[in-house]
Amino acid sequence: MLEPSILLPAAINGLTMGAVYALIALGLTLIYGVLHIINFAHGSLLMAALYGVFFLYKLLGVDPYAAMAVLVPAGFVAGYALQRSVIGAIKPGRDQNVLLITLGVSIVLDNLAVYFFSGDTQTIDTRYSLEMVNLGVALVSLPRLIGLGAALVFTAALWLLISSTDLGRAIRAVAKEPHGARLVGIDVDHIFAMSFGIGTACLGAAACLLLPMFYVSPHVGQVFVLIAFTVVVLGGMGSFTGALIGGLLIGVTESLGGLIFGESAGQLAIFLIFIAVLLFRPTGLFGSRLS
């Protein structure tokens, strides 16, 4: 079982799955880094984005990757509006209030999905869903390789956005010192909403990359959200590099842990790492915010 012919493909599988986790965690870490919100609605927003990809494909024949042109802006608008009209509007007060608001949004979204789409699992079958690429040491699924490439590109793009643009500078200022940022004329509420919007736009992209290899149901967000939280904590809350490295690390750990300790017990390896990071490096691997 632990021969190189299995270990190497398993590690590559882990990397590609980890890239998906990283993509989902990118938005979560941005929202935490700027707004200091632990967004419990993240999984449900992913679910909503996956339904968006599904219906674009089923009703209009839009390819999932092409759907990014719709889902990324739509995710941004939805996130911006959600922050401005719901979370931001009710936020004043204690942090627990925000937790409850995002939890409430999650419950509402999940149940709306059950009401409108039923609890049924939906999948799409694109012409490339089952395509494999021969890397010499392993056969790897094409949609997964695309996901890995996209995770690298999106992380770099977000890093550039934050480090080299006026918007990025404003986001960093608000993340570090919102009162000071307000004093120098930055519209803090707008930057909060922009950050939430960008975080949700990341989910739109993640959904487009995920659906060719996975399914959507009203509860699919729960499949990924716990892993995404783990990735964010492991990588360092608010760190894009941390989200990428954390995602890949979790993916490989899950894959190899499953192979060595059994698929079911292998999941435990993820949470052992999680506990170890909390104990020995509570700020995560790349602990500074918005690095």
Added chain:
Amino acid sequence: MKPGSQPTRRTVLKTATAGAALGTLGFPGLLRAQAASIKIGVLHPVSGIFSYSGTQSRAGALMAIEEINAAGGIKSLGGAKLEPLLADAQSKPDVGAAEVERLNEAGVAAIVGPYASAIAIATTQAAARHNLPHVVDVGTADQVVTRGLTNTFRFSPGVSTIVNFGIDSLVRINDAAGKPAKTVFIVHEESAFGTNTAKVLNEELPKQGFQVLETVKHANPTRDFSNIVLRIQAAKPDLLIPANYYDEYVLLTRTLQQQRVAVKGVYSILGGGASSYKFVKEFPDAAAYVMDCNHWFDPRKAAALALKAKTEKQGLFFSYEVFLNYNAVMYLADALERAKSVEHDALNASLASSTWDKHILPYGPTKFVNGQNTGARPAITQVLDRDIKVIYPNEFSSGNVVFPVPPRKT
């Protein structure tokens, strides 16, 4: 009068006169005193993780109630109509038990549901406190009917019956094909259903001459089956036996297809997707030739095919949840008819002594022992020509088994 046309004064007068005549002469009981309806608790997990199955289950139960009422209700009780009181267990046993209390307060004569074994164990226990008759629709765990509850009745088979039938049928199918399968790889989900199934398979298959190469347990949900498929490829089994829920079943079989894994057959026990028209329709290549030991209907019965057509007309897939719930309500209605009463004791006695045989399932004679219909059994199906055919028992078969399966097209 044509549909959509307005009634004229003349037609209204005619109808009123005819009605008055019937009321005084022909059918005094019908128009003067309508029999009180009989409340039936229809309890399923229509939200939460089992919401798809719960919704399908509810649809099956409501179709049966609609048919019974359209046919004149419960005749021995003056044509009393069945009145469904809908309840949602939210996929949680404690909520299911609380809903039983609510339904009991509302005065239901019996409860039908609640799909999942874990919920059924809680709801039957709660109903037992009131001696309230509870017809379990699916809930395959053996514990559902082995706790001595005199109010609990399951018309469909339990997991032990299904697994034993599955093993026996596998041996017959393999023997008939000249014993091409000697080695087996088992993939199962981690809850009681998958774990117990794998345990029985590991105990029984070696006795039947099969070598179990590996048994792999996976979590619910599992996001990726690539590694499990790598292990299957390395082990090179003749036969793959999955026991898991729909989402994981579909991911597993699609990964098998993607990695072009060649086995002589995929033989599921209660496979989440193998006996699913949805799976066959959406992924016909991944589903091709998959065999499954599962709840199924008798394809030779016109009533079964009529129900299938009716279900599909409503835009639903004809899944086992639909026909088992339809059947459970019909069984309850027959018991009400014979009991001539909605009293709990009388109805429990009637359910326990039932020999009802007008069902649409491939079962033997109906006989209840400790709340379990001993005539209940699963069927073996195989996906052939993009359809699901019964291949065993022979007396119910609608297709000829293909085993070993032809090599997968690349």
